[in-house]
Amino acid sequence: MGEGLFCCLEVRNMSKSWDEINERIAAGEAVVVTAEEFAVIAQEDGVSSAAAKVDVVTTGTFGPMCSSGAFLNFGHADPPLRMSEILLNDVPASGGWAAVDTYLGGTEWSRGRGMEYGGAHVIEDLLAGKAIRLQARSPGTDCYPRLEIDTWVTLEDLNQAYLFNPRNAYQNYAVAVNSSDRTLYTYMGSLLPHLGNATFCSAGALSPLLNDPEYRTIGVGTRCFVAGAPGYVAWQGTQHNPNQERDGNGVPVAPAGTLAVIADLKQASPEYFSAATFAGYGVSSFVGIGIPIPVLDEDLAAQLALTDADITATIFDYGVGHRSRPSLGRVSYAELYSGEIEVEGERVRTGPISSTETARRIADEVKRWVSEGRWTLVEPLEPLPGAGGPSFKPLEIKTEEAI
Amino acid sequence: MALRRLDLTFPPLQATKPITYHLVKDFGLTPNILRAQIQPGQQGRMLVEVTGAKAAIDKGIRFLEHEGVLVGAAASDIVLDEEQCVTCGLCTSVCRPEALTLTDDTRELRFDKDQCVYCEACVIACPRRAITLEF
Ligand code: SF4
Ligand code: SF4
Numbered sequence: 001m002g003e004g005l006f007c008c009l010e011v012r013n014m015s016k017s018w019d020e021i022n023e024r025i026a027a028g029e030a031v032v033v034t035a036e037e038f039a040v041i042a043q044e045d046g047v048s049s050a051a052a053k054v055d056v057v058t059t060g061t062f063g064p065m066c067s068s069g070a071f072l073n074f075g076h077a078d079p080p081l082r083m084s085e086i087l088l089n090d091v092p093a094s095g096g097w098a099a100v101d102t103y104l105g106g107t108e109w110s111r112g113r114g115m116e117y118g119g120a121h122v123i124e125d126l127l128a129g130k131a132i133r134l135q136a137r138s139p140g141t142d143c144y145p146r147l148e149i150d151t152w153v154t155l156e157d158l159n160q161a162y163l164f165n166p167r168n169a170y171q172n173y174a175v176a177v178n179s180s181d182r183t184l185y186t187y188m189g190s191l192l193p194h195l196g197n198a199t200f201c202s203a204g205a206l207s208p209l210l211n212d213p214e215y216r217t218i219g220v221g222t223r224c225f226v227a228g229a230p231g232y233v234a235w236q237g238t239q240h241n242p243n244q245e246r247d248g249n250g251v252p253v254a255p256a257g258t259l260a261v262i263a264d265l266k267q268a269s270p271e272y273f274s275a276a277t278f279a280g281y282g283v284s285s286f287v288g289i290g291i292p293i294p295v296l297d298e299d300l301a302a303q304l305a306l307t308d309a310d311i312t313a314t315i316f317d318y319g320v321g322h323r324s325r326p327s328l329g330r331v332s333y334a335e336l337y338s339g340e341i342e343v344e345g346e347r348v349r350t351g352p353i354s355s356t357e358t359a360r361r362i363a364d365e366v367k368r369w370v371s372e373g374r375w376t377l378v379e380p381l382e383p384l385p386g387a388g389g390p391s392f393k394p395l396e397i398k399t400e401e402a403i
Numbered sequence: 404m405a406l407r408r409l410d411l412t413f414p415p416l417q418a419t420k421p422i423t424y425h426l427v428k429d430f431g432l433t434p435n436i437l438r439a440q441i442q443p444g445q446q447g448r449m450l451v452e453v454t455g456a457k458a459a460i461d462k463g464i465r466f467l468e469h470e471g472v473l474v475g476a477a478a479s480d481i482v483l484d485e486e487q488c489v490t491c492g493l494c495t496s497v498c499r500p501e502a503l504t505l506t507d508d509t510r511e512l513r514f515d516k517d518q519c520v521y522c523e524a525c526v527i528a529c530p531r532r533a534i535t536l537e538f
Contacts, residue, residue, distance in 0.1 A: 351496020
């Protein structure tokens with residue numbers, strides 16, 4: 001009797017273990033589909049049957065992710081120097097590391113060309129195989145007597161080169177509009193006055209963290225496609241905010257979780273990493289991120305089956321120059337992608353900043369990696385902080401006396 | 404009333420201001436300068452939309468030619484470099500005449516040059532510098 005009941009529950013609430021799914025991947029039997037394909041299967045056959053049928057759902061996103069950059073090691077010159085001031089194609093890189101290590105931040109501007117060429121452009125040029133001019137200065141010490149160097153390096157010449165992006169793959173983002181009477185030049189693009197346009201930046205139903213909104217499968221150690229290279233989720237991203245307001249499906253309605261990711265730059269591709277200059281704002285990097293998600297049970301399947309019509313984002317007025325901008329309502333990604341939304345009773349033209357076309361290619365690529373057994377899935381070594389965990393705190397301006 | 408989009412090339416020493424003044428004053432035309440690239444002492448280009456009676460436009464053009472201005476039909480001077488484009492779609496939000504749009508299904512960038520009014524908004528907005536206006 002008891003057993004019968006158990007059996008019954010099993011049928012109604014199917015679940016699969018990570019090991020079972022990995023065995024199927026190893027045997028070449030796993031059913032792997034993209035998040036968009038999964039939504040179609042779930043619509044046609046129902047979530048239960050889709051959950052039973054499909055083992056892995058792949059996701060992808062390709063948008064500007066400002067907090068990106070790379071660690072580089074140049075090797076020692078003879079005589080050696082401790083690089084304390086470093087320029088790569090005229091873009092300053094950090095000299096605050098060991099002798100010939102540096103971190104090149106993607107948003108750094110070049111000294112001569114300003115925001116038209118920055119750290120992200122150097123990384124893109126390295127990926128394209130171009131030689132980069134390295135100029136460095138050293139204070140000169142007993143162990144590092146050399147005072148300066150001026151040479152050229154390629155990605156191949158470097159000992160280690162790895163992307164370490166402290167904040168990528170934002171789980172949802174804002175819809176930006178501008179109610180003021182002048183054009184604003186922002187990281188969300190040109191925002192035309194008097195609600196002249198609206199921009200938004202998320203892969204919506206294809207986006208990694210929107211498919212696993214409660215971080216059940218994505219955590220520290222998760223395998224992750226980073227700019228074309230196989231990489232890992234290293235940590236929660238900076239400004240990770242699990243306590244953002246969520247809808248009935250558990251999906252945040254505004255910027256929430258983020259990921260810090262790491263991957264070998266030498267295996268990355270310029271197809272999935274593109275430098276960007278936002279007029280009047282600065283430099284950023286389009287980074288391609290993709291994550292495979294195991295279909296562990298029907299609850300997760302229901303979230304994986306959500307479409308652009310089910311996922312919403314909050315409209316914020318960037319015309320208000322304060323930290324907390326007023327919300328002007330919520331719209332679905334299906335509405336945003338229709339090219340027009342309604343804000344304050346007015347029709348407003350919309351435009352994305354994140355490429356669906358590339359996000360789809362990434363989800364397909366990850367699908368291929370898993371289907372071919374190139375990737376098995378790893379259970380997170382540690383989960384990301386979930387709802388109820390620490391929230392993202394603002395920076396208060398204090399005087400020394402107040403401390 | 405007719406509307407013509409003209410591509411004007413000025414000889415290095417021709418002043419441009421009196422020319423638009425004469426178009427208004429002597430021929431009753433309404434010139435709308437879409438784009439101008441004029442530097443003192445150099446050959447200049449101006450993209451101008453002229454509205455007025457058809458006969459007056461023809462007369463205006465003859466006047467311009469008499470003044471040494473080369474008058475051509477405005478060419479498609481806007482170039483989209485597909486190699487640089489990452490299909491982000493950002494340009495579509497600033498293009499009022501909807502010359503730049505994303506296709507519904509594949510969400511690829513579609514550029515309908517005929518709709519373009521050379522306002523330059525996309526040139527400024529594109530984070531990849533993939534769109535250029537060329538004279
Ligand atoms: S903004 Fe530039 S990169 Fe983006 S779709 Fe338009 S042309 Fe392409
Ligand atoms: S120049 Fe203006 S009208 Fe022409 S494509 Fe660009 S934004 Fe559209």
